[in-house]
Amino acid sequence: MNASTSTDALERQLREGVRGGDDPATAIAALANRAAADGLLDVAYATVDTPVGSVLAATTRRGLVRVAYPRESMDEVLTELAREVSPRVLESPSELDPVRRELEEYFEQRRREFDLAIDWRLSQGFRRRALESLTGIPYGGTITYKELAGRAGSPRAHRAAGSACGSNPIPIVVPCHRVVRVGGELGGYGGGPEVKEFLLELEGAIRKE
Amino acid sequence: MSEAQAQLPPFQAFLEQHRGPVLGFLRAMVGPDDADDCFQETFLAALRAYPSADGRNLRAWVMTIARNKAIDHARARARRATPVADPPDRPVSDSYDGLGGGEVWARAAELANGQRAALALRFAADLPYRDIGATLGTSEAAARRRVHDGLEALREHLATTSKEDQ
Numbered sequence: 001m002n003a004s005t006s007t008d009a010l011e012r013q014l015r016e017g018v019r020g021g022d023d024p025a026t027a028i029a030a031l032a033n034r035a036a037a038d039g040l041l042d043v044a045y046a047t048v049d050t051p052v053g054s055v056l057a058a059t060t061r062r063g064l065v066r067v068a069y070p071r072e073s074m075d076e077v078l079t080e081l082a083r084e085v086s087p088r089v090l091e092s093p094s095e096l097d098p099v100r101r102e103l104e105e106y107f108e109q110r111r112r113e114f115d116l117a118i119d120w121r122l123s124q125g126f127r128r129r130a131l132e133s134l135t136g137i138p139y140g141g142t143i144t145y146k147e148l149a150g151r152a153g154s155p156r157a158h159r160a161a162g163s164a165c166g167s168n169p170i171p172i173v174v175p176c177h178r179v180v181r182v183g184g185e186l187g188g189y190g191g192g193p194e195v196k197e198f199l200l201e202l203e204g205a206i207r208k209e
Numbered sequence: 210m211s212e213a214q215a216q217l218p219p220f221q222a223f224l225e226q227h228r229g230p231v232l233g234f235l236r237a238m239v240g241p242d243d244a245d246d247c248f249q250e251t252f253l254a255a256l257r258a259y260p261s262a263d264g265r266n267l268r269a270w271v272m273t274i275a276r277n278k279a280i281d282h283a284r285a286r287a288r289r290a291t292p293v294a295d296p297p298d299r300p301v302s303d304s305y306d307g308l309g310g311g312e313v314w315a316r317a318a319e320l321a322n323g324q325r326a327a328l329a330l331r332f333a334a335d336l337p338y339r340d341i342g343a344t345l346g347t348s349e350a351a352a353r354r355r356v357h358d359g360l361e362a363l364r365e366h367l368a369t370t371s372k373e374d375q
Binding site: 010011024031034079081086089 | 220234249
């Protein structure tokens with residue numbers, strides 16, 4: 001056997017020598033738990049299965065920071081969180097257990113109010129005031145964009161109120177689906193108009209036609 | 210916020226992109242039994258330092274951390290080791306062609322550390338020479354030489370030990 005063949009054989013053995021074995025899934029799951037224990041989990045996320053699709057939810061140490069419907073790209077949402085909050089973004093289903101549980105109860109009509117801390121940092125100014133005032137609309141009720149503008153302190157800013165709803169980073173839990181047009185038209189919705197209709201029917205705010 | 214910070218992908222994406230090469234490298238450096246522990250230590254240290262990481266070459270950055278963890282691991286093992294009267298027998302074989310790849314890596318443990326790391330980065334982590342150089346703090350050309358010299362040294366070492374065994 002000549003030297004070059006031997007070297008090729010050796011290279012092959014070196015490549016194959018580290019193949020196979022178990023995937024380090026256990027080590028990765030343990031990593032998220034250790035990161036949380038060490039205070040390094042700035043953004044934890046998980047996907048939650050709901051009747052309106054697989055929804056991405058993300059929390060910080062302050063609270064729920066983001067909920068995204070499947071029509072948003074998951075990569076883009078996570079990149080936005082890395083940019084706006086912290087690049088320490090890690091998948092951690094166990095950190096999202098309370099969020100998952102409350103969403104399940106909501107969709108099973110066993111929960112009318114969410115009892116989750118909210119991290120509002122992705123919204124500022126008027127948008128934030130408008131979104132914060134949404135939490136005062138009760139389950140089963142609706143208000144108009146004009147009324148929302150009034151609640152946020154700028155009664156004439158109904159267009160801005162509409163765009164605040166459109167930019168809601170935490171749909172479902174911050175109930176922008178409860179804001180409708182004057183005259184009863186449902187208006188737009190980030191998750192799609194059919195999802196808005198579904199949620200309002202679920203809450204008994206509108207009847208199925 | 211610096212430019213490097215602005216370009217950092219979410220840590221989960223970084224982890225998914227580099228987990229394979231890091232695990233391969235650590236299996237070659239510390240063996241399959243301890244690789245998972247070192248893997249977890251590597252990515253925990255990476256997560257800790259991540260906001261200030263150099264976003265331009267994250268592969269070399271994480272491999273440098275992995276290499277340091279492998280060195281820490283080897284030192285800890287050396288401290289724990291107690292001298293034995295009879296060293297364990299080497300497996301007998303006609304040539305290293307008959308050895309399993311894992312065994313070849315075990316034999317590579319006797320190479321100079323820089324050579325072994327260069328081989329692990331090349332053949333276990335499958336890195337291009339440019340990134341091997343960046344990880345080892347040398348030029349691309351020096352990395353290429355070190356892999357070549359490491360292969361030669363390992364080939365000779367295996368040939369010698371298999372003759373001794375006969």
